[in-house]
Amino acid sequence: MDKLREECGLVGICSTQYQPLGTKLFDGLMSLQHRGQEAAGIAVYHEGVMTYFKNTGLASEVFNQENLRPLNGSIGIGHVRYSTIGSQARKNAQPLVVEFKGGSMALVHNGNLINAVSIREELIDEGHSFTTTIDSEVIVRLLSKNYKGDGLEALITTLKQIKGGYALILILDSKMYGVRDPNALRPLVMGRTKDNEIVFASETCTLDLLEAEYIKDLDKGEIVEVSGSDYKSYTFDDTKRRAVCAFEYVYFSRPDSRQEGRSVYEARVRMGELLAEKDSGEYDLVAPVPDSGIPAAVGYAKAAGLPYTHTLIKNKYIGRTFMDPTQEERERLLRLKLGIISETVKDKRILLVDDSIVRGTTMKRLVDRLKQAGAKEVHVRSCSPPIKYSCYFGIDTPQKKTLIGANYEVDMIAKQIGADSLMYLDYMDLIEAIGIPKEELCCACFDGQYPMEVPRVQSRYVFEKF
Ligand code: SF4
Known part of the structure; x- marks a missing residue:
C-alpha cells in the first residue's frame, strides 16, 4: 500500500x-x-x-x-x-x-x-x-x-x-x-x-x-x-x-490509542466531518479504504447524512509484502489485499475516503477497479493535506520527486488517479481535528516547516554506504 x-x-x-x-x-x-x-x-x-x-x-x-x-x-x-x-x-x-x-x-x-x-x-x-x-x-x-x-x-x-x-x-x-x-x-x-x-x-x-x-x-x-x-x-x-507529529493522528497510531491525551479515533472522525462540511457534491454512498480510512469515512457519512457502505474488503491474512516490489507485484498484492463488493458499487456515485495520498499509485488502481466493477463515479477524499515534503524524523517518506502532492495541482492529481473529483483536508482543519495548537505540532510533511534545521540529504541515503 x-x-x-x-x-x-x-x-x-x-x-x-x-x-x-x-x-x-x-x-x-x-x-x-x-x-x-x-x-x-x-x-x-x-x-x-x-x-x-x-x-x-x-x-x-x-x-x-x-x-x-x-x-x-x-x-x-x-x-x-x-x-x-x-x-x-x-x-x-x-x-x-x-x-x-x-x-x-x-x-x-x-x-x-x-x-x-x-x-x-x-x-x-x-x-x-x-x-x-x-x-x-x-x-x-x-x-x-x-x-x-x-x-x-x-x-x-x-x-x-x-x-x-x-x-x-x-x-x-x-x-x-x-x-x-x-x-x-x-x-x-x-x-x-x-x-x-x-x-x-x-x-x-x-x-x-x-x-x-x-x-x-x-x-x-x-x-x-x-x-x-x-x-x-x-x-x-x-x-x-x-x-508532536501530526501524522500519528492521520495514520501511524492505532485508532484505539490516545496521543497527548487526544483520542486518535476521534481525531480521525473529526477529519471526515470537516471534509464533509466543505463538500457540496452529490454522492450515493461513503466508503472507506480499509482500514486506515474507516474512522474518517464514519465521520464524513454522519456529517453528510449519507450511507456508510463497505465497497472494499481487506484480506486480513496478507502479512508483510516484499520491499521494493515491481509494478506487476504491486498490482498483484493490491488484488490480494483488497477485494470489491461489486453489488454495493454498481451504478453508484462513490465518495471514497482514505487517510492520505502519497504517490497516488494505489489510489489510481483502486479507482480503476471500482470503475471496472461498475461504479458510475468515484470521488476521492484525503484526510490529510497534500504531502509535499520528506520527513527526517523517523518516518519513511519517498523522495520529494515521487510525492504526487509535491509535484501536481489537485485537478491534475484527480486526472492522474482517474477520480471524478478529489479533495484534500484543509491544513487548518487538520489542526482543528487533532485538537493541539499549530505551534505545538510538526506538520512539516505538509508545510515544510521543520522544527529544526534539517540536512540536505536524509540520513538514510547516507547510511546506505555503510
Ligand atoms: S515531517 Fe513531522 S508530521 Fe510529517 S511525518 Fe515527520 S514528524 Fe510527522
Whole structure:
C-alpha cells in the first residue's frame, strides 16, 4: 500500500519482581506490530545479567514458547522495526545490547538522528567500532564513551550530543529509562500496572493491553528514570518548541490509542466531518479504504447524512509484502489485499475516503477497479493535506520527486488517479481535528516547516554506504 511508514514500536516494563517478562513484552509488541514488521526483539535484565533474543520477521514469527522461556527478569524492553536507516539484516534488529564499563546496557529506539553520520564518523576516527548500520548504535557508543560511573549523567551528556526525532527506552545501571526528544516528535507514554510495574510504550493501546493505568505522555526533552516501582523525572533540554507529529493522528497510531491525551479515533472522525462540511457534491454512498480510512469515512457519512457502505474488503491474512516490489507485484498484492463488493458499487456515485495520498499509485488502481466493477463515479477524499515534503524524523517518506502532492495541482492529481473529483483536508482543519495548537505540532510533511534545521540529504541515503 502506498503509505508513509512509521519506523518502530517500543515497549518497556520495570518490576520489583523477577518474573517471565518476555511474555508480557511479546504481548506489548503484538499490540505495536503495525509500527514495524521487519524485525522484533526483547531484552530482559536481572542483577547484572542481560538475556535477549531478536530476529527478522513479525513478532509472532520471531518468538515462540521456547525462545520466550529464558526471557525472565525484573526489567525488560522490546522493539518492532521497520527500517528507514540501515538494511533489514538481522544485525540491525533491536534491542541493541552492549557490554561496557558500566556492565550490560540495552536500548530500543524509534526515530531518526539527523547528525548520526557525523557522530559515527567521529567515533570511528577515535577508534570505536560499529556492528550495525543503524543510527541507533551511535547512541550506545556515545553512552559507553560518556559513562564515568553514573548512567543518568552519561545519558544526559549523550542526549545533548544527538539531534533529531526520537523516543528511547534503555536498561542502564540496573534501571529503566524512558526518553523523548526535545521537540516531542516521536511518541512515548507511561503507565502503571495493578502489580505496580512501570510501563513505557509508543502508544496507549499497549498500556490498555497490559492493563496499565495511563500516567502521562513523556514531555519534550524529558528523561524518566525508573527503579523498581518508583520513578523520577528530569528535563535535559527545554529550549525547543513542542512539535508532536501530526501524522500519528492521520495514520501511524492505532485508532484505539490516545496521543497527548487526544483520542486518535476521534481525531480521525473529526477529519471526515470537516471534509464533509466543505463538500457540496452529490454522492450515493461513503466508503472507506480499509482500514486506515474507516474512522474518517464514519465521520464524513454522519456529517453528510449519507450511507456508510463497505465497497472494499481487506484480506486480513496478507502479512508483510516484499520491499521494493515491481509494478506487476504491486498490482498483484493490491488484488490480494483488497477485494470489491461489486453489488454495493454498481451504478453508484462513490465518495471514497482514505487517510492520505502519497504517490497516488494505489489510489489510481483502486479507482480503476471500482470503475471496472461498475461504479458510475468515484470521488476521492484525503484526510490529510497534500504531502509535499520528506520527513527526517523517523518516518519513511519517498523522495520529494515521487510525492504526487509535491509535484501536481489537485485537478491534475484527480486526472492522474482517474477520480471524478478529489479533495484534500484543509491544513487548518487538520489542526482543528487533532485538537493541539499549530505551534505545538510538526506538520512539516505538509508545510515544510521543520522544527529544526534539517540536512540536505536524509540520513538514510547516507547510511546506505555503510
Ligand atoms: S515531517 Fe510529517 S511525518 Fe515527520 S514528524 Fe513531522 S508530521 Fe510527522
